[in-house]
Amino acid sequence: MLIVMVAIGTTDLLFALDSIPAIFGLTQDPFIVFTANAFALMGLRQLYFLLGGLLQRLVYISYGLAFILGFIRG
Numbered sequence: 001m002l003i004v005m006v007a008i009g010t011t012d013l014l015f016a017l018d019s020i021p022a023i024f025g026l027t028q029d030p031f032i033v034f035t036a037n038a039f040a041l042m043g044l045r046q047l048y049f050l051l052g053g054l055l056q057r058l059v060y061i062s063y064g065l066a067f068i069l070g071f072i073r074g
Helices: 002-026 030-054 061-073
Strands: none
Touching: 002 030
16 A cells, blocks of 8 residues: 555656646746646645545446547547
């Protein structure tokens, strides 16, 4: 469980670091860049646990994701 939590935290951190150049493309204000990354980190982690808790109730999520990805790809 500890390895999984470290992997999730590392993935969240990498996604946040990856978005820094995109945010700097929009603004040069360091406060906005910092707060956007902080909120992104908090939101990703909460969304992961929310979906994990709702996974039993979301029985058609794989079909929905397949449709959306197929629509985007096509």
